[in-house]
Every structure is written in C-alpha cells, then in structure tokens.
Amino acid sequence: MDMDDKEQTRQKILAAAGRRFQHYGYAKTTMSEIAADLKMSTGNLYRFFPSKLDIAEAYALAHESDEEAMMASIGALPKSAAERLIEHHRALLDYTFTMIDESQKIFELAQAIGRERPSYVNRRLANERVYLSSILKDGIEDGLFAPNEDINRLAEMIQCATMKFRYPQLHNCFSLDTLRRELEGTMDLIFKGLIKR
Amino acid sequence: MDMDDKEQTRQKILAAAGRRFQHYGYAKTTMSEIAADLKMSTGNLYRFFPSKLDIAEAYALAHESDEEAMMASIGALPKSAAERLIEHHRALLDYTFTMIDESQKIFELAQAIGRERPSYVNRRLANERVYLSSILKDGIEDGLFAPNEDINRLAEMIQCATMKFRYPQLHNCFSLDTLRRELEGTMDLIFKGLIKR
C-alpha cells in the first residue's frame, strides 16, 4: 500500500465518520460503527488515525474549507476595507450561529474538540488572523486606517473585542437578531473610536 | 414578629448560608444544614426565602456591594475619563479572575445562578452600565470623547467588546497575564479607533 492508497483510505474514513457525526453526534458514533461502514476492523482504523478525537479534528479541519472560502471571498470583495471587515464578522456570526442552531450534533462535535484540543481553537483563530490582517493591511495602504506597526496584534485585538460573536453559545444569548445588532454597534465602536477627532 | 425581625432573620439566613456556600459550595450545602446552623426547622426557611436559589441570589446580591464600591471609587478617581474607563475594566478583570481562581466554590455559585437565573446576569450588566455611562458622560463633557446621543448604548457596546474579560473562565484562557495584555490592547483599540484622523 503506497502513500496514495493510505491517503485515500483516510478520506474514506473521514467521510464515513462524518456521516455518523452528522446523524448521531460525536458521542453516539462508535469506532466499530465507522469500521463496519467501511467493512474493515476496528483496530485497522488506528493505522490511519491515532484516536477517535483525531478523526473528529481532521473532519472539522476538512470542513474549515467552507469558512476559509467564505473569508477569502469576502477579503476579495470590491469594497472598502472597513466594509469588508464588518462583512467578515457578520458572515462568520451568521455562519456559526446558524450552523449550531440547526445542528445540535455539529455543536457537540465542536464542543468536544474545543474541550479536549484547545490548541485547535488557537490554530483556527490564527488562521482567521491571516484574513483579518490582509484586510487591515489594505485599509492602511488605502489610507483609510491609521498606520500600525503590528498588524497581526491589531487583528488579535479585534478578535478579542468580537469574541462574544464568535462563540455566541457560550454567553447564553440565543437571539441572532440581538447578536447582529450588538455586532454592528461593536464594530462601529471599533471603527470610530471614542476619542474626539 | 414585625418587619424588622423578619429582615434580621433573613440576614442571619444569608450569613449562615454564605458560610456554607464558601466552605462547601452551592450544591453541597443543604437547606437542612442551613436550618440546623440557625437551630430552626427546614420548613421555616421557606417563610423567608422562596427557594434555595433565591438564597444564593440574595447572597450574591449582598456581595455585589464590594464590586459596587470598587466601581464607585474608580468612577470618582481624579483621573481622565479614559484612564478611569480602563481602570474600571482592569479592576473588574483582576477581581473576578482572582476570586474564581482562588475559590472554586464561588465559581460554582456564580455558575448556578447564571444558569438558572439569566436575568440576574442582565441586571448586573445593567448596573455596571450606570458606572460606565457616568464615566463616558464625564469624558464627553470634558471634550475628551466624541459626543454621543445614546450613552447607555455606547456603554452596552463597550460591554460587548470586553465580554471576554468579564467572563474569563468561559473562554478557557487561564493566564491572567495574557488576559491583562489583551485587555490593554483591546481598550487601546476602542480608544483610538481604527480610522485615520
């Protein structure tokens, strides 16, 4: 079995596991079921993934591409940096809120990964900063935003300030409308700043 | 028994319950224990509080006075509105983080109230906005901050942007130093705004 075959099997495992995760949730999906779906033995799964959690993580990683595409397309929009920045946050809020709202199963998966693999969350935040930084850089070059020597840090701080909207479920605030309005106001605050000009 | 006696008994109950809450936590404190401490019957407690959770809420409310005093004293500091605003957030971050860090029991209490009585959380946030608004108003009058027609909404948005620092335990970020640095940066972001002047 060469490396290509191995990769192909990994993909098949991810697909089978994903189907189960979506239908029955992370906890109620068993390794033997995944194996049975693929007509292989339970033990064999461990030649491709070190643990069930790693399957979940790889599955989540694969499905990041949706978010990735969304962020990329917003970053490329023919709009001002300010508009793209707010659109970025609006889109992510809607995306995660809706996702979690309509699929308890996906939420369970996300919770399990977040709990057992905190580093995964950090990787995702770091990845988002790539897109944020790009928008910020544009804005600065266009003369819209004030110059800043550490754009990545700036992106980090924007993430801090919008944390509430990234993990809406944590703050038991269950109305998307409220969150949307709060996001508008918060972004406005960030944009305008408080200091009189 | 007149109203004063009744109030006095309420206070005694709160004191007894508080001792138990602090030592053993909310869940491990029973109504019969509280009653026994006061040499009264279990049933009698219910003539003073409708439920155990209401005792917890009243206890928390009584201990808000610490926070209240802190916010009041910071609001009255002979410093600029900007400095008071950041000091306000610094103090609350330190206060809640340290409190939770050194007493798992208090955290448990807070969680129970937050879960079963979401309205309590909102009341506290609304109360904080009184102090925030006062600082903002000062800042605007001094010409430091830009005028704003809805100061309470402005305070709300600042709360949104600093939510991460108000409930640090929710975001599994366990280093106070990191949080402090992030808070500085976030406040800076809020102050300066992004738009070039």
Added chain:
DNA sequence: AAACTGAACATTTTGTTGATTGTTCATCAT
C-alpha cells in the same frame, strides 16, 4: 391567629452493577 415544626412527597443525586467503547496487540493472511 401567627410562628414554627418535622414528617411526607416528589424530584435529584449518588452509588453500584453490567454493558459498551476506545485502544492495543498477539495473531493470521497475503
């Protein structure tokens, strides 16, 4: 009549048991 009690009730928590599940590894098949 008003203040209070403690047994009664329903609900929740705890403890325990057996079954299930994630993971490993000696073994078999190719």
Added chain:
DNA sequence: ATGATGAACAATCAACAAAATGTTCAGTTT
C-alpha cells in the same frame, strides 16, 4: 514483510436502585 484482524483490556457509560435533598403542608406551639 506488510496489511489487516478481532479478542483482550482498561476506561467510560447506562441503567437501575437507594439515598439524599428541595419543597410543601397538616398539625403543634406560643
């Protein structure tokens, strides 16, 4: 030798019984 298996193992979960707890209220005390 390499790929794969499934029984074995320890850890976790599910289900049920037992105990404890929050709450109520008929009844007692003052």
